[in-house]
Amino acid sequence: MLSVLSYGRLVARAVIGGLSQTDSRDYSLVTASCGFGKDFRRGILKKGMCYGDDACFIARHRSADVLGGWRDYGVDPSQFSGTLMKTCERLVKEGRFVPSNPVGVLTTSYYELLQNKVPLLGSSTACIVVLDRQSHRLHTANLGDSGFLVVRGGEVVHRSDEQQHYFNTPFQLSIAPPGAEGAVLSDSPDAADSTSFDVQLGDIILTATDGLFDNMPDYMILQELKKLKNTNYESIQQTARSIAEQAHVLAYDPNYMSPFAQFACDNGLNVRGGKPDDITVLLSIVAEYTD
Amino acid sequence: MLTLLSMFYYICLRRRSRSGTRGEALTSRRAVESGQRAVLPVSVEVEQYAKEVLDFSSHYGSENSMSYTMWNLAGVPNVYPSSGDFTQTAVFRTYGTWWEQCASAPLPFRRTPKGFYSKDYIELGFEEPVYPTAVEVFETYYPGAIVQILACSHNPFTQNPPTDVRWEVLWSGEPTKVLTPQARQFSPKIKHIGFPTNLLRLEVNSSLLDYYTELDAVILRGVKERPMLALYKMPIIDISDLSDSEEELSDVGGPFRQGDGKHQRTGNGYFDKLPYELIQLILSHLTLPDLCRLAQSCKLLHQHCCDPLQYTQLSLQPYWARLSDASLGHLQSRCTLLQRLNLSWTGNRGVLTLTGFSSFMKACGLSLVCLEMSCCHFLNEACLEVISQTCPGLQELNLSSCDRLPPQAFTHISKLTRLRRLVLYRTKIEQTAILSILTFCIELRHLNLGSCVRIEDYDVVASMLATRCRSLCSLDLWRCRNLTDRGLTELVSGCRMLEELDLGWCPTLQSSTGCFQHLARSLPRLRKLFLTANRTVCDSDIEELAASCPCLRHLDILGTRSVSAASLKKLLQSCPQLVLLDVSFCSQIDMRIVQELSGLFPNVAIKKSFTQ
Numbered sequence: 001m002l003s004v005l006s007y008g009r010l011v012a013r014a015v016i017g018g019l020s021q022t023d024s025r026d027y028s029l030v031t032a033s034c035g036f037g038k039d040f041r042r043g044i045l046k047k048g049m050c051y052g053d054d055a056c057f058i059a060r061h062r063s064a065d066v067l068g069g070w071r072d073y074g075v076d077p078s079q080f081s082g083t084l085m086k087t088c089e090r091l092v093k094e095g096r097f098v099p100s101n102p103v104g105v106l107t108t109s110y111y112e113l114l115q116n117k118v119p120l121l122g123s124s125t126a127c128i129v130v131l132d133r134q135s136h137r138l139h140t141a142n143l144g145d146s147g148f149l150v151v152r153g154g155e156v157v158h159r160s161d162e163q164q165h166y167f168n169t170p171f172q173l174s175i176a177p178p179g180a181e182g183a184v185l186s187d188s189p190d191a192a193d194s195t196s197f198d199v200q201l202g203d204i205i206l207t208a209t210d211g212l213f214d215n216m217p218d219y220m221i222l223q224e225l226k227k228l229k230n231t232n233y234e235s236i237q238q239t240a241r242s243i244a245e246q247a248h249v250l251a252y253d254p255n256y257m258s259p260f261a262q263f264a265c266d267n268g269l270n271v272r273g274g275k276p277d278d279i280t281v282l283l284s285i286v287a288e289y290t291d
Numbered sequence: 292m293l294t295l296l297s298m299f300y301y302i303c304l305r306r307r308s309r310s311g312t313r314g315e316a317l318t319s320r321r322a323v324e325s326g327q328r329a330v331l332p333v334s335v336e337v338e339q340y341a342k343e344v345l346d347f348s349s350h351y352g353s354e355n356s357m358s359y360t361m362w363n364l365a366g367v368p369n370v371y372p373s374s375g376d377f378t379q380t381a382v383f384r385t386y387g388t389w390w391e392q393c394a395s396a397p398l399p400f401r402r403t404p405k406g407f408y409s410k411d412y413i414e415l416g417f418e419e420p421v422y423p424t425a426v427e428v429f430e431t432y433y434p435g436a437i438v439q440i441l442a443c444s445h446n447p448f449t450q451n452p453p454t455d456v457r458w459e460v461l462w463s464g465e466p467t468k469v470l471t472p473q474a475r476q477f478s479p480k481i482k483h484i485g486f487p488t489n490l491l492r493l494e495v496n497s498s499l500l501d502y503y504t505e506l507d508a509v510i511l512r513g514v515k516e517r518p519m520l521a522l523y524k525m526p527i528i529d530i531s532d533l534s535d536s537e538e539e540l541s542d543v544g545g546p547f548r549q550g551d552g553k554h555q556r557t558g559n560g561y562f563d564k565l566p567y568e569l570i571q572l573i574l575s576h577l578t579l580p581d582l583c584r585l586a587q588s589c590k591l592l593h594q595h596c597c598d599p600l601q602y603t604q605l606s607l608q609p610y611w612a613r614l615s616d617a618s619l620g621h622l623q624s625r626c627t628l629l630q631r632l633n634l635s636w637t638g639n640r641g642v643l644t645l646t647g648f649s650s651f652m653k654a655c656g657l658s659l660v661c662l663e664m665s666c667c668h669f670l671n672e673a674c675l676e677v678i679s680q681t682c683p684g685l686q687e688l689n690l691s692s693c694d695r696l697p698p699q700a701f702t703h704i705s706k707l708t709r710l711r712r713l714v715l716y717r718t719k720i721e722q723t724a725i726l727s728i729l730t731f732c733i734e735l736r737h738l739n740l741g742s743c744v745r746i747e748d749y750d751v752v753a754s755m756l757a758t759r760c761r762s763l764c765s766l767d768l769w770r771c772r773n774l775t776d777r778g779l780t781e782l783v784s785g786c787r788m789l790e791e792l793d794l795g796w797c798p799t800l801q802s803s804t805g806c807f808q809h810l811a812r813s814l815p816r817l818r819k820l821f822l823t824a825n826r827t828v829c830d831s832d833i834e835e836l837a838a839s840c841p842c843l844r845h846l847d848i849l850g851t852r853s854v855s856a857a858s859l860k861k862l863l864q865s866c867p868q869l870v871l872l873d874v875s876f877c878s879q880i881d882m883r884i885v886q887e888l889s890g891l892f893p894n895v896a897i898k899k900s901f902t903q
Contacts, residue, residue: 090379094357094366096357111356112356112358114798115352115356115358115378117378117824117900118876119826119850119852119878178801178802178803178826178827178829178851178852179803179827
């Protein structure tokens, strides 16, 4: 059913921007994550952070903070996106990346997956968000239908675009079984959308898989984010949790006109209700860098 | 006369010794041990992980990758204490004796000293120079390969050029095999040395191991201040003894000329009665340093030891730490009949230069047939030009891991038209140079282009091989990223004598094109085939190999999902000479099947690696 098509989604991370213009301080992201697997596995933390078939990571390097998320579509669900995530994390920790080129992180990790002796199979969408501490620029790369929002002063100032080939078939990285290469959708990491923009202290960055955006329209998300008063980890965690919970509830509401249902109707499919799916939310605030 | 001789012999040997003779060292040690069991000053012990991998001889992974490559040895452990075949570890290219069993392997050199086991090495730089107190190596898979640990006096992170580079052996041992392939922390007892170091070198030998050894991290423990009980160390290998030979020659001649002149007797005792050839035979068993020292004992033995017939094969690899331009200079006169020369690992950090090297090659290149220059980073384009000019008869050239050689240097190799064996593993050779070499070196029997990442189109190379090098016997195309079925088909159609073919990690070869079956049918003499990590290898390929290649000895099909136990059984039945079969990470072949097959075919080493 939906699980066949709705493979990986990456969770975009929201980064909260600051206020000052010419700031020589280093910025960093204070990040919390929350999520729900669609099979009622409540936020099981396995191998880092995995929610259902979604996975995400937060990695720190001395020059940048990197967040990323994946959703796995694979035959062997845990291996592909989990390995991709771990590889990205390793790349970041060892500094083998350029902060202004998050697509490079994707490309290199994908290449490293092919260097594994283990014959990995599977596919995944991916989203990576990098905050360059010194330049205060946020660089993103998105392949697939995850998304991110950047909220400043209660308004959305940036958002990502969904990449889909056709309805409910997002762009995805994949390694196909031998012989099935023609039949399995496989996009190159270079196809990822990349953007860069400046952020300010206090900017909120919300990165989520399409389980969130398909079930919660922007105004609801913004409502929840208004409740975020502090920049400490606990408040961010709480807000992330409430957003994810709300989306989770709405997903199983059969009468609710979710954004997904709206979009389906626009495409000629007469459906109502939420979209039960894995939901992963990464919520970040741009704050000053402290060691 | 005899007393004069023995007295003189004694004087010569005493004068020959370096300052700090054995006697003096023993005295000082005794003094230290007896009186001064003094308390060591309280020194802060510094513990460091490797900061950077500076040099190494080979690795399993791809250049620009962090999977199974040597760069993983720097930093903190990624895997330890887990055991298994993980991507985040440092893995060398070979293990066991499989590669030595192949026809492409060079013959061993005579006079290799018994204590020299090293086959591969890796050099690590640490942040701070310390007087080492301990070295710990985290081995996470099939441990037991480390055979030597050395420390260098030079700081690799300074901008100054290296001067007076000294290497001291901290520990050496024999290759071992640990019973289980589990992870361990290897911490041998190391010697204390008289200088601070932040450059370590590990030398390994995996010939006893059942699979690739994998290393995770290295810790260097040491103190910043010089410890009190630093004993003077005798140099173990003293190839610099060679430098004395010229000076002392005249002295050696002296007393003998004083002889009464009535008879020509030289007074060498029974040595005078032995035929020349017999003394030559006796001397052929000495290692090179002993040969050089013996040359200074008396005139007769000097004549024997400097006889070029003793130097038809010369391996200087065990003495890489001490070889210099001066050493080559002194050996030069003896090497006029040199046929096989091993300079692998020598000359780095400025100890060998173009001048010394070209002078040596001019003296001995004429009869040279085999030249091993693996990991010789002093080589540049001019050196290769010298080789091409001075060694017209060269048949074997090994430039493995000479990754500092610029691409244009390789064009000189095409002048060596008698080449039969050429190893270019991990070099920067480019398309035009290799095509030029293949055009002129048509007698090539063994070619290694493993990990040559600068070659753009391997199909063209394969096509050229098929046209020009028809007597090709072994070909290593490990990690040749764009060889397709088209190139492979042309290759096997043209090079019918192929016995060994390594196509490991060539991702662009697809079994569905039938290229592997065509390969099997075209190469009935095939003895070694590596299809490592080719995910498309399937049952029909194995069955075709079983039907067409009865001489098969080594087969590697790591990482395929499509091969079943039934076709493997057919293969094992049809290929009675098979001794190595690697089915690691083949999803359909689990441990139970491996055990069953091993029971049925006990002569075959069936390898099944694991990650946990």
